[in-house]
Amino acid sequence: MPKPALERVTRDELLARIRTARRELLDAIDAVPPEQRELPGILGEWSLKDTLVHLNYWGGQLVTLLYQLRSGAPLTTLTIDPLLDVDALNRRWYLQGKDRPWDLAWADFNGVHTQTLRRVAEFSDDELNNPHLNPKLRREPLWRWIAADTCEHEAEHAQAIRAYLEQS
Numbered sequence: 001m002p003k004p005a006l007e008r009v010t011r012d013e014l015l016a017r018i019r020t021a022r023r024e025l026l027d028a029i030d031a032v033p034p035e036q037r038e039l040p041g042i043l044g045e046w047s048l049k050d051t052l053v054h055l056n057y058w059g060g061q062l063v064t065l066l067y068q069l070r071s072g073a074p075l076t077t078l079t080i081d082p083l084l085d086v087d088a089l090n091r092r093w094y095l096q097g098k099d100r101p102w103d104l105a106w107a108d109f110n111g112v113h114t115q116t117l118r119r120v121a122e123f124s125d126d127e128l129n130n131p132h133l134n135p136k137l138r139r140e141p142l143w144r145w146i147a148a149d150t151c152e153h154e155a156e157h158a159q160a161i162r163a164y165l166e167q168s
Helices: 011-030 048-071 086-097 102-121 125-129 142-149 151-167
Strands: none
Touching (some): 011 125, 011 151
16 A cells, blocks of 8 residues: 555545546557467566456445445455555466456456446545545545556556567
8 A cells, every 4th residue: 555645635626536547548558469468478477468457356345345345345355454464465466367358357447437436426526535544544635545546557467568668
């Protein structure tokens, strides 16, 4: 989890950041020829499809977290564990999803994004900026958790895709 930020972000600003990062990621994805989308190399052994599956797993965890927060359910997502071994989790998810067909990974990618936007829109500006919304969020405002798993994560992978294309 990133260090706490004192910045206050409105829901509309956060949604705009998420949409902007998604457009930039889609631009990078569109630049990859279809015949290269399932070839390794975007990020080590990962293909573009594997990268989408990776983003889908993280996005699915975020959607679940937002649902649990909104409904008052106990938080059970893997990503809130302070002892989480991110590399091991990414590896596990890679192995689970590496055989997922492109069309399903793409549909999941779009579906998770739609659900994320819908779930984020359910929170008020005060809730998004409250560092005490839930103790399992470790005094981070909710918007930071959301940004880390959406716009920041997608920007990281958009950059990796662009770097791959420059080397091709």
